[in-house]
Amino acid sequence: MALQIYNSLSRSKETFEPVHPGVVGMYVCGPTVYGHAHLGHAKSYVSFDVVARWLRQSGYRVRYVQNITDVGHLTDDADQGEDKIARQARLEKTDPMEVAQYYTRSFYEDMDRLGVERPNIAPTATGHVPEQIALIRQLVESSHAYVVNGNVYFSVQSFPDYGKLSGRTDQDALQSGTRVEVRSEKRHPSDFALWKKAEEGHIMKWESPWGTGYPGWHVECSAMSMKYLGETVDIHGGGMENKFPHHDCEIAQSEAATGRPYVRYWMHNNMVTVGGIKMGKSLKNSVNLKDLFRETDPMVIRFFILQSHYRSPLDFSEAAIRASSAGLEKLQDTRQRLQNTMPKTGNFDSAAFTEKFTAAMDDDFNTPLAISILFDFSKSVNSALDKQEGLSTDSIAEAAAFLDTFAGKVLGVVSACNETSGHESGNSRQTLERVIAILLDMRIEARKNKDFALSDRIRDMLLEAGVEVKDTREGASWSLKTEP
Helix, strand or coil, X not given: CCCEEEECCCCEEEECCCCECCEEEEEECCCECCCCCEHHHHHHHHHHHHHHHHHHHCCCEEEEEECEECCCCECCCCCCCCEHHHHHHHHHCXXXXXXXXXXXXXXXXXXXXXXXXXXXXXXXXHHHHHHHHHHHHHHHHCCCEEEECCEEEECHHXXXXXXXXXXXXXXXXXXXXXXXXXXXXXXXXXXXXXXXXXXXXXXXXXXXXXXXXXXXXXXXXXXXXXXXXXXXXXXXXXXXXXXXXXXXHHHHHHHHHHCCCCEEEEEEECCEEECCEECCHHHCCCCEHHHHXXXXXXXXXXXXXXXXXXXXCEEECHHHHHHHHHHHHHHHHHHHHHHHCCCCCCCCCCHHHHHHHHHHHHECCCHHHHHHHHHHHHHHHHHHHHCCCXXXXXXXXXXXXXXXXXXXXXXXXXXXXXXXXXXXXXXXXXXXXXXXXXXXXXHHHHHXXXXXXXXXXXXXXXXXXXXXXXEECCEEEEEXXXXX
C-alpha cells in the first residue's frame, strides 16, 4: 500500500505524491520562543519527527524546515496586542533578542532529550525580514495588499478562497468576535496585517518601503517556506489551533503572490489535555517539559506521545505515564535480551511483522498501531527465546535489526545503543557488561557449590544497583531497570 496522508485541506486521506519524485519538502511551524517548552510542544514535534523519520525510512530525501518565531507574534495571535517576546523581555527586564536566544536554546535542549532530530534548516523570523518585505511588496504591487498609516494589510476580498483550510468564512470571523479585531483603517474587518508600524519605544523594528516597523506573524512562514522549499511545499505541519487564522492567512498570501497551490498536504496534530481538559497556561495546567523530565525519563514521554495518533488528543495523567514506562521497559528488555542471549538453533521470521508495521505507518503514520505490532513482535521473540532450541545467530540478528530499525530508527524509542535511555557511552556500556558477566559467573559457581545464600545475595545486590536477573531454563539473563 502506498503512503496515505490525511490532508486537512481535503479532509480525507490521500495517496502521497511529492512535487518532485523521491524528494520531500516539509515545513512545520516552530515555536514562538518566549517561554520554556511544554508537553503540547513535545506532542507536535515528536509527531512530526516520526513523520520525517518514516519518509526517510521509505526512501525519500527529506528537507525538513522548522522555523523559530522571534518577532511579530502578538499576544492575541492576530493584529492587536503586544509582541509576545517583547512582553517577556519587559517582564524579565532584558532585551527581546536575549529572551529569544535563551528560550531557543532551552527548546532545543528539551527536543534533544526527547530524541527529536534537528530540522535540516531552522530559519528565524528576524533573520528573514528582507524576504518578508519582498513578499509584502509583491502583494502590494499586485493589489492583494494595501498600505494605511505605515501598516500593510492583506485584502481577503482579493482572495475568494480565504478560509478554505479551516472552513471559516469572513462572516464567521465577524460573528465569532475572536481573533479578529475590527479596525477602522482596514478595508474589511478580516483583513490581516503583513507589516506593522512600530510605535514609539518599540525595540524590534526594521526599515521598509512603508516606514519603520516589523512583520506580522503570518508572513514569516510563507516567506521562509517558499525560500527553502519552493512555491509549492509538499507537507506543511502544525497544531490544529493554527488552522485559523495562521494557516488560512499563509495560504491566502502565498497563493495570491504565486498563483500556485501553496501546500499539497496539510497535516495538523491534535491538542494535549490534562484530565480531559485542554492544557493551557491560562488554565494553569500546562506541563513544563523541564519539570516533567525531573520525574520521568524523556524516552518514556516520547513513547507516551506516540501511543496516541498525532490527530487524536493526548490526555496526560500519572497513570498513563506509568503505563508507558512499563510498556517501554518491555521493549527495551526484549532488545537487551537479544543482545545477551547465547545463540542456539531455533529460527524466527520477522517478515510478517515488517509488513504489518509498514502498513500501519503508511496509513497516516498510525504510531499506536505500530507500537501494538512491536509488542506482538516482542512477545513472539521472547516466546521463541524461552524454548529449548532458542534462536540461531541469524535469527537473533534479524530480530535485533527489526527492533533497531522500527523501534529505534523510526520511532526513536529503542535501539541497540538505547536500552538504557542513552545515558552510557559505548565504552562504559562494555565495561558494565563485563562486570555483570563476572558477577553472574560467580553466582553460577556459588549455585554449583550449593551456596544459595551467596547466590541470592549477588542477585539482590545487582537488583539494588538497578540490574534485574532472571533465571530461565537456558540460564540467567539480565536487564537494566528503567525508572518508573
